[in-house]
Amino acid sequence: MEYRILDVKSVGDFLLGIDKIRDYFKDDELVSSEIGDGNLNFVYVVKSKKDPKKALIVKQAVPYLRCAGEEYALSKERMTFEIRALQKYALTAPKYVPKIYFADEEMSVVVMEYLGEHIIMRKGLMQGIYYDDFSEHISDFLANSLFYTSSLYLQSEQKRLLMDRFNQNRELCRLTEDFVFTFAYMNHESNLIDEDCKKEADELFERGDFRKNLLELKYIFMTKSDALLHADLHTGSIMINENETYIIDPEFAFFGPFGFDIGALVANLFNSYISHAILENDNEYREWILETVLQIYEKFESKFLKLWDDTDSSALITKGFIADDALKEYKKEFLTSIFKESVGFAGAKMARRVFGIAGVEEIRGIKDKARKKRASLKALEIGISLIKEYKNIKTPKELTKFIRSRV
Amino acid sequence: MEYRILDVKSVGDFLLGIDKIRDYFKDDELVSSEIGDGNLNFVYVVKSKKDPKKALIVKQAVPYLRCAGEEYALSKERMTFEIRALQKYALTAPKYVPKIYFADEEMSVVVMEYLGEHIIMRKGLMQGIYYDDFSEHISDFLANSLFYTSSLYLQSEQKRLLMDRFNQNRELCRLTEDFVFTFAYMNHESNLIDEDCKKEADELFERGDFRKNLLELKYIFMTKSDALLHADLHTGSIMINENETYIIDPEFAFFGPFGFDIGALVANLFNSYISHAILENDNEYREWILETVLQIYEKFESKFLKLWDDTDSSALITKGFIADDALKEYKKEFLTSIFKESVGFAGAKMARRVFGIAGVEEIRGIKDKARKKRASLKALEIGISLIKEYKNIKTPKELTKFIRSRV
Missing domain, CATH: 3.90.1200.10 (Aminoglycoside phosphotransferase (APH), C-terminal lobe)
Incomplete structure (x- = not known):
């Protein structure tokens, strides 16, 4: 999947383009918001409008340090290692990592379970x-x-x-x-x-x-x-x-x-x-x-x-x-x-x-x-x-x- | 260069197909012999017939343990690491490794200086x-x-x-x-x-x-x-x-x-x-x-x-x-x-x-x-x-x- 930077407007459509996630949300209208207070990446929560408990997290790396701006280059490939680690943890310690719905190393994106009660x-x-x-x-x-x-x-x-x-x-x-x-x-x-x-x-x-x-x-x-x-x-x-x-x-x-x-x-x-x-x-x-x-x-x-x-x-x-x-x-x-x-x-x-x-x-x-x-x-x-x-x-x-x- | 196994008959022609080595031997007639007493690989020495001091070593890995035969599989990619190490030594400690004339990872072959006086x-x-x-x-x-x-x-x-x-x-x-x-x-x-x-x-x-x-x-x-x-x-x-x-x-x-x-x-x-x-x-x-x-x-x-x-x-x-x-x-x-x-x-x-x-x-x-x-x-x-x-x-x-x- 070719790299493009998502934003709060495009993230919903991006999710609906993924079969497994469309199945999850069915025909619900989606509401997206940006929640990341992290230093490095963009994080969105996408919820079903009628059932806000149905929600997923989308995390995407950009080729710079989010908190510092575009002039602080940091390769987006860091997400590759996050994806791989989450996938490994899903095998070695599955109870303690969020469930992964979708991941793409090229897009530097991972879609996972929303931990709304934590x-x-x-x-x-x-x-x-x-x-x-x-x-x-x-x-x-x-x-x-x-x-x-x-x-x-x-x-x-x-x-x-x-x-x-x-x-x-x-x-x-x-x-x-x-x-x-x-x-x-x-x-x-x-x-x-x-x-x-x-x-x-x-x-x-x-x-x-x-x-x-x-x-x-x-x-x-x-x-x-x-x-x-x-x-x-x-x-x-x-x-x-x-x-x-x-x-x-x-x-x-x-x-x-x-x-x-x-x-x-x-x-x-x-x-x-x-x-x-x-x-x-x-x-x-x-x-x-x-x-x-x-x-x-x-x-x-x-x-x-x-x-x-x-x-x-x-x-x-x-x-x-x-x-x-x-x-x-x-x-x-x-x-x-x-x-x-x-x-x-x-x-x-x-x-x-x-x-x-x-x-x-x-x-x-x-x-x-x-x-x-x-x-x-x-x-x-x-x-x-x-x-x-x-x-x-x-x-x-x-x-x-x-x-x-x-x- | 696509992998093929050399032998004492083909190794001379193989060398003459490499520009740099043809320059080295000029138009001399070549004499090849197998010398390896190693356990893993095939080693040939190829000499100029009229000037035996002009000589090169050809070392090739085969996808098995040479001393044990074809049923003992050992991937030929070991030569990749030998080539890379020799190339690195040529930078870090050049006085102490033979000079490399040619190397090809896919062919698992390296051609180097013949150490006839050692x-x-x-x-x-x-x-x-x-x-x-x-x-x-x-x-x-x-x-x-x-x-x-x-x-x-x-x-x-x-x-x-x-x-x-x-x-x-x-x-x-x-x-x-x-x-x-x-x-x-x-x-x-x-x-x-x-x-x-x-x-x-x-x-x-x-x-x-x-x-x-x-x-x-x-x-x-x-x-x-x-x-x-x-x-x-x-x-x-x-x-x-x-x-x-x-x-x-x-x-x-x-x-x-x-x-x-x-x-x-x-x-x-x-x-x-x-x-x-x-x-x-x-x-x-x-x-x-x-x-x-x-x-x-x-x-x-x-x-x-x-x-x-x-x-x-x-x-x-x-x-x-x-x-x-x-x-x-x-x-x-x-x-x-x-x-x-x-x-x-x-x-x-x-x-x-x-x-x-x-x-x-x-x-x-x-x-x-x-x-x-x-x-x-x-x-x-x-x-x-x-x-x-x-x-x-x-x-x-x-x-x-x-x-x-x-x-």
């Missing part, structure tokens, strides 16, 4: 909503999406074939390398440094000894292809309500280190924790956030191990190669290494949110200037500490204790 | 020939070929584009995973176990605690894309004389861990050392082999570091990100990590040569049965020890001492 998790956390099933859902998503695309499950050639579908997500990998691991820690035009915080921030940044670890983490990000990552799994990439959790926006998807998705998520939960603490909100709610982090790690590890134990042979392990007790020990060490890397990545993801190009609403949006400053510096301090200590924090319990003792 | 290094080592410039040459080749294809030199997108040219060398990566890291250590039909050694070998294999480390190394091989590797850099892949060193046969080329090429080379030098020791040959020669290993490491490290120091910015390091002293420390740790991995890979490469599918002539070819047994078990024992100790051996000097004390 909100962006970041906003839910800001409102203090408890999501008691979230750790169960997200640990399931992480364990399944990571394990089933790794060398612990796939055979060697299968894995390289699958990697081939994501290896050229070059631009977005570079964005992460630049913005998560580099520019946010130095003088760079893309930063948004709050003048109020500059002095204290400079002092934190001058603790130069964390930079060596940050290079290590960046190098792992660039060269270690454990599994298919979402690679942008913050709380803004999750649609949620009390019963359901959906992962969206995997346009950064590529084969990277296991710990990166987990670390991104944990970083955003810690930012929420800091925000609630500084705003002196309900103590119990922020304790729930830390408990959720603990649960995510513990459930992820046991689910991931269960999947591994249930797998007889893979690219890595041939039946009969290693005795059960040695293998058990190997798996334990393997999971510890995922944990440690996730702590380092969580640190990088937290620290970069403070003055880097992309902030988080729960901190940047704090209205009281003094509190905003305290929250910003706390997030920066903790992020830097996690980067420094990532090889020394051994268990999820130590990690949550580390956070509790510092906020 | 021999396979393995044979030279068996004859006790000193190659005093070898450590200089090979350290140059390793430092340049690895550094210039890594994230320490390339920019992020450049590296992913280059990787894309090698990522689908799936079959040969799997061969290494199977034969170097797996089958040689278990009961497998592909092994050639010398009944004489079986009891002692089984005892060595039952020291199960090395297997966990071997899995670690296999996992690093499968998932860590540091740089473009030759990936089969044993002494049979090197053509040499006292003055020159040429690397050939990079059909296994892919993006893998820095330490693998170095480890493969060192393993084969250690095998030669063991062979000379067990055959009670000249003490001085085998000391030269260990000294050469030491020199290779030391020269590689200083050349690699020099290239790195001369590089201002890369995918990994942005100017201004980190202070000089911290960066220096980071580089030192980085090189130590390459060294350690190379020791582990050397162990795997040594051990797998003993009973695995592909032996080495200097050990398997020992005529005296008792000595052959001693050499085999010594290579296996040392291989397994290196796998066990790879994280504890800290310097090249410790490594050569480790070998000297055990043979």
